[in-house]
Amino acid sequence: MSNLPDIAVFVQVVERGSFTAAADRLEISKAAVSKYVGRLEHRLGARLLNRTTRRLTLTEAGAALYDRAGVAIADIAAAEAEVMELTGTPRGRLRVTAPAYFGNAFLMPAVTGFLRSYPDVELELDLNNRIVDLVKERFDVAIRITSLTDSSLVARRLADVRLLTVASPEYLRKAGTPATPADLSDHVGLSYTLQHAPNEWHFVADGKRPVTVHVRGCLRCNSDDALKHAALAGIGITRFPELFIGGEIASGQLVRLLQDYEPPPASLCAVFPTRTNLPPKVRVFVDFLARHLKPA
Amino acid sequence: MSNLPDIAVFVQVVERGSFTAAADRLEISKAAVSKYVGRLEHRLGARLLNRTTRRLTLTEAGAALYDRAGVAIADIAAAEAEVMELTGTPRGRLRVTAPAYFGNAFLMPAVTGFLRSYPDVELELDLNNRIVDLVKERFDVAIRITSLTDSSLVARRLADVRLLTVASPEYLRKAGTPATPADLSDHVGLSYTLQHAPNEWHFVADGKRPVTVHVRGCLRCNSDDALKHAALAGIGITRFPELFIGGEIASGQLVRLLQDYEPPPASLCAVFPTRTNLPPKVRVFVDFLARHLKPA
């Protein structure tokens, strides 16, 4: 056969810009990449890449080859994906990223049942409270709290998460305990960066109208963990998913405030890169989560 | 990498219509083909081919995959060929077919020099007097005497070949020896099948007008060897390239006739499948032949 792997590797090298990056992406060693490209050049009898140990340049021949072969390789991958989406059974590696607290508290216990149901799916969980780039790090699904901001992604709502307003005992001793949402205007709020209006806090209470108060923000951060640490250190008041701070409330490290005025529930979403059809492994995983999240 | 060889093999199976044929074409074992296809089906989680031990049918999924991947594979092969044609050095397997007598008398001696000049070319000579299908049997070049009839092929004239009019002594004893072309109308002519007008023989002589005579054909054949045997057996008069019957004339098995009236020289051609640009290995081979045929 007209040795295709060589070309696949070559295309990957061109697209990633280096042999090492291509090796990482293809999950083979640098040595193998070097061999593949060398073999292809030898077979075609033409140098494809000018390598200067620090910078790769496409030869004229290399550019010509990439122009035509690059799209063909992509076509094949797309065709494969299409077949898999249409008629395939759940199978293959499934890369999922989720908030660490959600993973520990809920995902890990549920996962065993999922893997039993779909033995051909190989799950790769990345429990991490940072915001990841789905396409860049090639995740199939991300579990997130916030509503999505990146329009190139699509989301599916899995469940509501209850948010609790909390602060540390030390902070309350210093700044006093608010009794109504209106009292918050005198307090310091810790907010999550990725929100529409981080310092506008909404509350709802049974039988009353929704309330919006402006808090004075002193710390805005894109890390759940950092915000929790700030709250524990007594820097201010913040609002967190119940799951995330259940332990701290039970142990008394954080105190729940305004119990009659809950924040409107946030949405727990499964987020995935835009695709016409989802691969079966992703579909069944999200379905599984939605089914098992109903009781919670 | 999204395992491409699997798809290449699958495409080949579809195009050739059977696992065995694909194995032949790809020059791997049937077992390997079976494994490749099986692996692909397993990876996609869908059956691609319905195999009934005697007939292959494309699954809906298989048809979808082939529709898109087939052209992509062809594109890649074309891109490879293009690069090789534009900037490549002579390299790879070169399949050549030539008349046996030409191969033995001329090609084999010349070939050693060619291989020394281009050590990366692997020559595969098929010396055979039958007419082969270039594309079907995947030859890169054919050396032929006749002008080409198949318009899908292109040819390049390499040299003129001198044709001699000959017959066996036995035949001449029975039928007499013709002294002029006009005498041939009483004789039996053995003709090669693939000629415009097999029974119209042309002659030219120094200082005289070209002559055309009609001979009575009793045997028309598409095999050089068969015609030679017929001539040796005394069945009739025929015209052959000098190289082809030099030995028989020297040994007296065939007698040269009408020495003053030679047939117009035929063209020795290199014939190849139509391509925009020839691969370097083919180009240098034909150049080499043309260069070394001038003296002869």
Added chain:
DNA sequence: CGAGATTGTTCACAGACGTGAACAATCTAT
């Protein structure tokens, strides 16, 4: 209808291929 031929699949073995460490060459920091 039955024997022969041909299909695709399975299995143990041998060879090819990728691996990982060491290497030379280059760039980029302090």
Added chain:
DNA sequence: ATAGATTGTTCACGTCTGTGAACAATCTCG
């Protein structure tokens, strides 16, 4: 400027993959 980091390449070793024969299933020809 010098040391450190990072690039692509090379080499011996161990694993994975293709091989070839045997096999069951099917079709075809007399």
